[in-house]
Amino acid sequence: MKTIYHFCWIFVSMSAIGNSFSDTENQSLNEIMRALSDGSEQIQQGISGENYTAMQLAAKKVLQRSKVPTDVMAKLVEELGAEVMRYKDFETAMYYQAKYLLKAIEQRNIEKVSLHYHQLLQQCHDCHAIFFTPCTL
Numbered sequence: 472m473k474t475i476y477h478f479c480w481i482f483v484s485m486s487a488i489g490n491s492f493s494d495t496e497n498q499s500l501n502e503i504m505r506a507l508s509d510g511s512e513q514i515q516q517g518i519s520g521e522n523y524t525a526m527q528l529a530a531k532k533v534l535q536r537s538k539v540p541t542d543v544m545a546k547l548v549e550e551l552g553a554e555v556m557r558y559k560d561f562e563t564a565m566y567y568q569a570k571y572l573l574k575a576i577e578q579r580n581i582e583k584v585s586l587h588y589h590q591l592l593q594q595c596h597d598c599h600a601i602f603f604t605p606c607t608l
Protein backbone atom coordinates (compact mmCIF):
# COMPACT_ATOMS: atom_id res chain seq x y z
CA MET A 472 0.00 0.00 0.00
CA LYS A 473 2.81 2.35 0.89
CA THR A 474 4.28 2.08 -2.61
CA ILE A 475 0.95 2.99 -4.19
CA TYR A 476 0.45 6.02 -1.99
CA HIS A 477 3.95 7.09 -2.75
CA PHE A 478 3.30 6.81 -6.48
CA CYS A 479 -0.02 8.65 -6.23
CA TRP A 480 1.65 11.40 -4.31
CA ILE A 481 4.22 11.79 -7.07
CA PHE A 482 1.50 11.80 -9.75
CA VAL A 483 -0.61 14.35 -7.93
CA SER A 484 2.27 16.66 -7.19
CA MET A 485 3.43 16.46 -10.79
CA SER A 486 -0.06 17.27 -12.09
CA ALA A 487 -0.09 20.27 -9.79
CA ILE A 488 3.12 21.54 -11.32
CA GLY A 489 1.66 20.91 -14.75
CA ASN A 490 3.26 19.90 -18.02
CA SER A 491 3.12 20.87 -21.66
CA PHE A 492 0.45 18.43 -22.85
CA SER A 493 -2.58 20.34 -24.12
CA ASP A 494 -5.82 20.27 -22.12
CA THR A 495 -7.96 18.31 -24.57
CA GLU A 496 -5.28 15.69 -24.85
CA ASN A 497 -4.93 15.48 -21.09
CA GLN A 498 -8.57 14.49 -20.89
CA SER A 499 -8.29 11.12 -22.58
CA LEU A 500 -4.70 10.34 -21.63
CA ASN A 501 -5.59 11.33 -18.08
CA GLU A 502 -8.51 8.93 -18.05
CA ILE A 503 -6.30 6.11 -19.25
CA MET A 504 -3.67 6.94 -16.65
CA ARG A 505 -6.32 7.10 -13.90
CA ALA A 506 -7.53 3.65 -14.95
CA LEU A 507 -3.94 2.36 -14.91
CA SER A 508 -3.55 3.81 -11.46
CA ASP A 509 -6.81 2.24 -10.21
CA GLY A 510 -5.88 -1.08 -11.79
CA SER A 511 -2.46 -1.05 -10.13
CA GLU A 512 -3.97 -0.30 -6.76
CA GLN A 513 -6.48 -3.13 -7.19
CA ILE A 514 -3.65 -5.52 -8.08
CA GLN A 515 -1.84 -4.45 -4.91
CA GLN A 516 -5.00 -5.09 -2.87
CA GLY A 517 -5.39 -8.47 -4.58
CA ILE A 518 -1.81 -9.36 -3.66
CA SER A 519 -2.36 -8.35 -0.02
CA GLY A 520 -5.51 -10.48 0.22
CA GLU A 521 -4.18 -13.26 -2.09
CA ASN A 522 -7.35 -12.75 -4.13
CA TYR A 523 -6.51 -14.10 -7.57
CA THR A 524 -9.88 -13.21 -9.09
CA ALA A 525 -9.45 -9.57 -8.11
CA MET A 526 -5.84 -9.60 -9.32
CA GLN A 527 -6.86 -11.09 -12.67
CA LEU A 528 -9.62 -8.54 -13.27
CA ALA A 529 -7.33 -5.67 -12.38
CA ALA A 530 -4.44 -6.98 -14.49
CA LYS A 531 -6.79 -7.26 -17.49
CA LYS A 532 -7.85 -3.67 -16.91
CA VAL A 533 -4.20 -2.60 -16.95
CA LEU A 534 -3.44 -4.69 -20.02
CA GLN A 535 -6.37 -3.17 -21.94
CA ARG A 536 -5.12 0.35 -21.15
CA SER A 537 -1.48 -0.32 -21.81
CA LYS A 538 -1.84 0.70 -25.46
CA VAL A 539 -3.53 4.04 -26.07
CA PRO A 540 -6.29 4.28 -28.71
CA THR A 541 -5.34 5.64 -32.15
CA ASP A 542 -6.83 9.13 -31.62
CA VAL A 543 -4.78 9.61 -28.45
CA MET A 544 -1.70 8.27 -30.21
CA ALA A 545 -2.25 10.70 -33.08
CA LYS A 546 -2.19 13.59 -30.60
CA LEU A 547 0.94 12.19 -28.98
CA VAL A 548 2.63 12.08 -32.38
CA GLU A 549 1.66 15.72 -32.90
CA GLU A 550 2.90 16.67 -29.47
CA LEU A 551 6.10 14.63 -29.28
CA GLY A 552 7.31 14.43 -32.89
CA ALA A 553 10.14 11.93 -33.30
CA GLU A 554 10.23 11.37 -29.52
CA VAL A 555 7.00 9.43 -29.89
CA MET A 556 9.11 6.39 -30.87
CA ARG A 557 10.62 6.44 -27.42
CA TYR A 558 7.18 6.82 -25.88
CA LYS A 559 6.00 3.83 -27.93
CA ASP A 560 8.90 1.73 -26.62
CA PHE A 561 7.85 2.41 -23.02
CA GLU A 562 4.27 1.63 -23.89
CA THR A 563 5.17 -1.66 -25.58
CA ALA A 564 7.30 -2.65 -22.59
CA MET A 565 4.35 -1.94 -20.28
CA TYR A 566 2.06 -4.02 -22.49
CA TYR A 567 4.33 -7.07 -22.30
CA GLN A 568 4.91 -6.56 -18.59
CA ALA A 569 1.14 -6.56 -18.02
CA LYS A 570 0.96 -9.80 -20.01
CA TYR A 571 3.67 -11.45 -17.87
CA LEU A 572 1.84 -10.29 -14.77
CA LEU A 573 -1.47 -11.70 -15.96
CA LYS A 574 0.22 -15.02 -16.78
CA ALA A 575 1.79 -15.19 -13.31
CA ILE A 576 -1.64 -14.50 -11.78
CA GLU A 577 -3.19 -17.26 -13.85
CA GLN A 578 -0.42 -19.60 -12.68
CA ARG A 579 -1.20 -18.49 -9.11
CA ASN A 580 2.48 -17.93 -8.49
CA ILE A 581 2.51 -15.18 -5.87
CA GLU A 582 6.28 -14.63 -6.01
CA LYS A 583 6.21 -14.11 -9.76
CA VAL A 584 3.12 -11.91 -9.36
CA SER A 585 4.92 -9.66 -6.88
CA LEU A 586 8.00 -9.48 -9.06
CA HIS A 587 6.09 -8.59 -12.22
CA TYR A 588 3.92 -6.13 -10.36
CA HIS A 589 6.92 -4.24 -9.06
CA GLN A 590 8.53 -4.26 -12.49
CA LEU A 591 5.31 -2.81 -13.88
CA LEU A 592 5.36 0.03 -11.35
CA GLN A 593 8.97 0.66 -12.26
CA GLN A 594 7.92 1.07 -15.88
CA CYS A 595 5.21 3.58 -14.93
CA HIS A 596 7.90 5.51 -13.14
CA ASP A 597 10.46 5.27 -15.97
CA CYS A 598 8.06 6.64 -18.57
CA HIS A 599 6.87 9.41 -16.24
CA ALA A 600 10.46 10.39 -15.51
CA ILE A 601 10.84 11.29 -19.17
CA PHE A 602 7.38 12.23 -20.43
CA PHE A 603 5.56 13.48 -17.38
CA THR A 604 7.75 16.19 -15.93
CA PRO A 605 7.48 19.91 -16.60
CA CYS A 606 11.08 20.27 -17.72
CA THR A 607 11.56 17.46 -20.25
CA LEU A 608 9.01 18.45 -22.89
Ligand code: HEC
Nearest residue numbers: 482486492497501504507508511561562565595598602603
Ligand atom coordinates in the same frame (compact mmCIF):
# COMPACT_ATOMS: atom_id res chain seq x y z
C1 HEC B 1 4.47 5.25 -22.11
C2 HEC B 1 4.54 6.22 -21.05
C3 HEC B 1 3.75 6.01 -19.79
C4 HEC B 1 3.61 4.87 -19.07
C5 HEC B 1 4.26 3.50 -19.33
C6 HEC B 1 2.76 5.17 -17.95
N1 HEC B 1 2.39 6.48 -17.99
FE1 HEC B 1 1.21 7.43 -16.63
N2 HEC B 1 1.47 9.17 -17.62
C7 HEC B 1 2.14 9.33 -18.83
C8 HEC B 1 2.00 10.70 -19.28
C9 HEC B 1 2.58 11.27 -20.58
C10 HEC B 1 1.25 11.37 -18.31
C11 HEC B 1 0.79 12.83 -18.32
C12 HEC B 1 -0.55 12.84 -18.99
C13 HEC B 1 -1.18 14.18 -19.02
O1 HEC B 1 -0.52 15.18 -19.07
O2 HEC B 1 -2.40 14.17 -18.98
C14 HEC B 1 0.94 10.38 -17.27
C15 HEC B 1 0.19 10.65 -16.14
C16 HEC B 1 -0.19 9.71 -15.20
C17 HEC B 1 -1.03 10.00 -14.05
C18 HEC B 1 -1.57 11.35 -13.66
C19 HEC B 1 -2.87 11.59 -14.36
C20 HEC B 1 -3.42 12.93 -14.00
O3 HEC B 1 -4.57 12.97 -13.60
O4 HEC B 1 -2.72 13.93 -14.13
C21 HEC B 1 -1.22 8.83 -13.38
C22 HEC B 1 -2.02 8.60 -12.12
C23 HEC B 1 -0.49 7.79 -14.11
N3 HEC B 1 0.12 8.38 -15.21
C24 HEC B 1 -0.45 6.48 -13.75
C25 HEC B 1 0.30 5.50 -14.44
C26 HEC B 1 0.45 4.13 -13.99
C27 HEC B 1 -0.14 3.54 -12.72
C28 HEC B 1 1.24 3.52 -14.92
C29 HEC B 1 1.72 2.09 -14.94
C30 HEC B 1 0.79 1.02 -14.77
C31 HEC B 1 1.57 4.50 -15.93
N4 HEC B 1 0.99 5.68 -15.61
C32 HEC B 1 2.38 4.24 -17.01
C33 HEC B 1 2.85 8.36 -19.50
C34 HEC B 1 2.98 7.04 -19.10
